[in-house]
Amino acid sequence: MVRMSAEERRESVIRAAVTEFARTGYKGTSTEAIARRVGVSQPYLFRLFPTKEAIFLAAAHRCLEETGKVFAKAVECAPPRGVLQAMAAAYDHLITEDPEKLQMQMQIYVAVASAEAAGDHEFGRTIRAAWLELWDGAHLALGGDVKETTRFLAKGMLINTLMSLGFPPDHRVWSGF
Amino acid sequence: MVRMSAEERRESVIRAAVTEFARTGYKGTSTEAIARRVGVSQPYLFRLFPTKEAIFLAAAHRCLEETGKVFAKAVECAPPRGVLQAMAAAYDHLITEDPEKLQMQMQIYVAVASAEAAGDHEFGRTIRAAWLELWDGAHLALGGDVKETTRFLAKGMLINTLMSLGFPPDHRVWSGF
């Protein structure tokens, strides 16, 4: 048995949580499933995080943060004229290498909506702030062009949708990209 | 107490199910909540539908079908040159008048992903077929222009996302539309 510091364990819990929540959503994921993936007993999760919701929030935040980093890095390494292409390529990379992150994003969106409908506005506020950083990052990278930012993110969201629905890569719904 | 035919009850169950599932998702919605909204006892749902999943499937199908009809009607009444604007206006109408339907669509997407991850491919197949009708409808209305179809649906998906996240209408993320 490998023993870790609480901080390291929290880190692996977050990673496991992203995977599990991405696949089965907030309500559909049991803390048991997360614990199993971490390789730790289920009650121990509640010493590392106060509630299941806190785990989800941490996972959600991490996911948006890392997605932002992927774009930031793509932009950084791109020639000034090829920013849009670089970001599109980054999205492509996410689809093939890290579909988990895109799935998690979808789960975040509906989780916020549910929380909002249930009267919990704090959760939504946190997520909106994190998402805005994504938006602002794209906006800045695209030279402050709002229309282009919207177009870019819109395409991303359609990609998320088609991914969720499980359309195979050679399907005609993908042909307009 | 109002008595209805089974067919009429099924109809009201579907409507209630769309509302409830839209708000709290598949796992987050109890059959009890649906029954309460219909005004009927919870076990009676299982005389009208075999399982909870069947209720969700019926609600999902209905939602996609009606969304398709909204677009079809908008296209029908539009001048030949103004099809795109008419469809955009139809989306606008959905946002303000029927956000429930957009929320339900998000719930459908993640539900398909979860089913797919759990090894159930039948559910996804059904939903993909229904969604393809939406795609083909837009594609046909836009004169077979694949790029434009993609752009249109992409914007729609970003709208769904921003709605789910609960960004107020005057927020800058809406300014690029």
Add this chain to the structure above:
DNA sequence: GCAGTAAGTTATTGGTCACTTACTTTGTTG
């Protein structure tokens, strides 16, 4: 008006799940 059928209910059951309590194990330090 009564027999049959379709609409609807109450009570229950087996299972799952977030979270708690109380305990054990392992590393560290004076």
Add this chain to the structure above:
DNA sequence: CAACAAAGTAAGTGACCAATAACTTACTGC
């Protein structure tokens, strides 16, 4: 090496939930 803290577990608890079983109520045709 002893004592203390930090990592971790086993065994529950109460709440909720999909689905079933068994029963009751109202309409309808003869």
